Amino acid sequence: MRGGGRILDLIKEVLQTSFRLFPWPTEPGLRRIGRPDRSSPVLLTGNYDLSVRRLLRVLEGHDAWLLVAPSGGINVWCAAAGGQLTTHQVVTALKTSGVADQVDHRRVILPQLAATGVLALDVFRRTRWSLRFGPVHMRDLPAYLASQEKTDAMRRVLFPLVDRLQMAVMWAAPIMLVLGGAALWLKPDWVLPLGLLIASMSVAVFTLYDRLGTARRGGLATASVAASVAATVLAGGSGLAIGAAVLAPTLLTALLTFDYTGSTPLEGGSHFEERKWSITLDTERCEGVYRCWEVCPEACFEKREEVRKVELAHDERCIRCGACVVQCPEDALFFQDESGARIEPDVIRRYKLNLLGQRSIEAG
Amino acid sequence: MSSLALMRWLEGTPERYDAGMRALTLGRVAMLHAAVAEASVREPGDRVLEIGCGTGAVTQRLCARGARVTAIDQAPEMIEQAMARVRPSHAGPVTWLEQTASEIDRLPAGEFDAVVLSLCLSDMSPGERSWVLKRATERLAPGGRLIAADEVRAPAGWRRAAQVLWRIPQAAIGWLLVGSLSRPVPNLCDEIRATGLPIRSQTCWLLGSLQLVVAQRAA
Numbered sequence: 001m002r003g004g005g006r007i008l009d010l011i012k013e014v015l016q017t018s019f020r021l022f023p024w025p026t027e028p029g030l031r032r033i034g035r036p037d038r039s040s041p042v043l044l045t046g047n048y049d050l051s052v053r054r055l056l057r058v059l060e061g062h063d064a065w066l067l068v069a070p071s072g073g074i075n076v077w078c079a080a081a082g083g084q085l086t087t088h089q090v091v092t093a094l095k096t097s098g099v100a101d102q103v104d105h106r107r108v109i110l111p112q113l114a115a116t117g118v119l120a121l122d123v124f125r126r127t128r129w130s131l132r133f134g135p136v137h138m139r140d141l142p143a144y145l146a147s148q149e150k151t152d153a154m155r156r157v158l159f160p161l162v163d164r165l166q167m168a169v170m171w172a173a174p175i176m177l178v179l180g181g182a183a184l185w186l187k188p189d190w191v192l193p194l195g196l197l198i199a200s201m202s203v204a205v206f207t208l209y210d211r212l213g214t215a216r217r218g219g220l221a222t223a224s225v226a227a228s229v230a231a232t233v234l235a236g237g238s239g240l241a242i243g244a245a246v247l248a249p250t251l252l253t254a255l256l257t258f259d260y261t262g263s264t265p266l267e268g269g270s271h272f273e274e275r276k277w278s279i280t281l282d283t284e285r286c287e288g289v290y291r292c293w294e295v296c297p298e299a300c301f302e303k304r305e306e307v308r309k310v311e312l313a314h315d316e317r318c319i320r321c322g323a324c325v326v327q328c329p330e331d332a333l334f335f336q337d338e339s340g341a342r343i344e345p346d347v348i349r350r351y352k353l354n355l356l357g358q359r360s361i362e363a364g
Numbered sequence: 365m366s367s368l369a370l371m372r373w374l375e376g377t378p379e380r381y382d383a384g385m386r387a388l389t390l391g392r393v394a395m396l397h398a399a400v401a402e403a404s405v406r407e408p409g410d411r412v413l414e415i416g417c418g419t420g421a422v423t424q425r426l427c428a429r430g431a432r433v434t435a436i437d438q439a440p441e442m443i444e445q446a447m448a449r450v451r452p453s454h455a456g457p458v459t460w461l462e463q464t465a466s467e468i469d470r471l472p473a474g475e476f477d478a479v480v481l482s483l484c485l486s487d488m489s490p491g492e493r494s495w496v497l498k499r500a501t502e503r504l505a506p507g508g509r510l511i512a513a514d515e516v517r518a519p520a521g522w523r524r525a526a527q528v529l530w531r532i533p534q535a536a537i538g539w540l541l542v543g544s545l546s547r548p549v550p551n552l553c554d555e556i557r558a559t560g561l562p563i564r565s566q567t568c569w570l571l572g573s574l575q576l577v578v579a580q581r582a583a
Contacts, residue, residue, distance in 0.1 A: 028489040047489075072488055088438040092466040096495035126467065350440075 002224050007052065016050040017166060018173035024049040025073025034063035038104045041145060044093060045111060046071030046079050058138045062145065065102060069093035080117030087122045094127045109134040112155065115295035115323040157297040164206045171256055172202035189242040197228055197248060205256040234290040276341060277320060277335035281312040285332035292324035292333060322348040369373050392569045396513050396576065400482050400566060401425030403513050410477040413503055416484030420446025427458060428557070436461040461500050465496045473502045481512045486549050493555060498581070501559040507583035510561055514575040515548045523571040552577055
């Protein structure tokens with residue numbers, strides 16, 4: 001890559017990482033990685049520019065077809081849960097991109113986190129392409145392509161520090177832009193302390209919050225208020241500034257920890273659920289297809305090859321993403337609460353994201 | 365995923381979609397719908413394929429003119445809304461199909477008197493658009509017409525400048541209300557000509573940024 005291209009790429013990377021809360025569309029369609037031939041693997045992703053560019057970097061030196069599906073410029077995980085990357089977009093990409101004219105096989109590899117939105121069986125029925133869910137993280141793709149095997153580590157979402165820091169930046173950048181802009185206009189000397197507060201709180205929330213118990217979470221919020229008030233007083237702040245020093249960290253805590261979707265990357269709980277839904281397996285119905293095992297980001301399932309069944313061995317890890325429920329061709333998985341009330345698979349397929357408790361509303 | 369949640373809350377329902385479309389076109393969308401229906405049905409009993417029926421605004425008008433409509437949309441909630449809207453004014457039979465435009469090749473070729481693409485081409489990528497237009501053309505019976513209506517790039521000069529300025533807030537409103545980032549079709553007429561169909565007529569609204577194109581297969 002030329003120097004100019006590299007600088008542009010770096011600028012894009014910084015901008016898109018900071019503002020990844022927003023869609024960054026890139027042109028959908030078929031792209032070549034290296035010099036693919038008629039037997040090269042076909043990989044599918046959404047048309048989120050940040051992912052596509054990172055994917056091209058990760059796969060440098062490989063030969064493959066990259067099929068960019070129209071996902072509204074949104075990343076795969078969010079788009080799959082939000083309805084922008086569903087069976088329809090995958091069918092559209094497979095049929096209109098001309099990929100079928102380029103390869104002799106009919107196998108397409110999707111990121112595992114597309115499993116909440118894209119129904120593998122339905123894609124096959126509509127296009128005769130068989131769909132496999134590859135690793136969660138693109139960094140595992142080279143190893144996956146080489147071995148054709150998905151290790152346990154490739155399946156798990158572990159949310160390591162680097163991912164957490166990216167989340168912190170993603171939230172801090174737009175908040176800083178809005179609040180910092182307002183402060184610059186109204187109270188220019190508040191810009192720096194406000195910026196520091198937003199940055200430190202974002203990092204604290206995304207690195208610590210889910211590792212603390214409920215009581216200590218309150219402690220984190222209180223500590224942030226105390227620290228910001230103390231800093232303001234030390235700097236000789238007036239009554240108004242002290243008021244802001246109480247209000248700002250309180251609002252930030254609410255904004256950063258609010259669970260909009262029924263589960264966050266930090267935890268699988270939900271503030272909207274009055275009842276506690278648990279993933280439930282009807283072993284009678286299970287035919288040992290193991291799609292659930294393939295797509296579970298928490299490795300809740302274990303294969304029982306000798307009886308061709310799956311075992312729900314670690315349901316305590318479940319984050320209720322619903323991927324297993326969506327994919328099960330036998331409808332053997334569903335959510336159930338202690339009273340025996342159920343959320344059926346079709347409701348999960350429709351409301352992939354448990355937005356504002358939508359699934360429970362549907363369950364009645 | 366929180367950003368997405370916020371977005372999903374703002375977008376998505378058919379009512380918000382309709383309100384969004386009215387706001388974005390300064391109310392011109394109703395004129396467009398009426399013109400599309402008028403161009404699509406020559407006589408009662410015409411077989412019309414409507415790609416991307418949305419909330420059924422055009423479907424309703426096609427039915428009122430006595431067309432036998434096959435309406436497809438990928439969103440089940442849109443189809444539900446369209447069914448509820450069309451039923452009271454029901455004149456001709458409607459076949460509802462929950463599928464994408466990329467699946468119209470499963471419908472019989474040469475069977476439709478008109479294929480309607482109303483405000484759906486601008487949601488597609490250029491590659492998808494050319495695929496869909498080609499297959500749409502193949503669905504037409506001899507003498508059948510392709511009716512495409514969409515947001516297009518305004519003619520160069522002050523009208524283009526006005527469109528760009530208007531689209532800046534519109535992109536924000538559109539993203540919030542409709543939840544999509546549609547782009548105007550650069551040259552709708554050229555894309556239709558590329559399918560081999562001659563263009564019969566074109567009509568424009570809103571400084572040339574909304575366009576209705578009618579093309580016809582030889583009889």
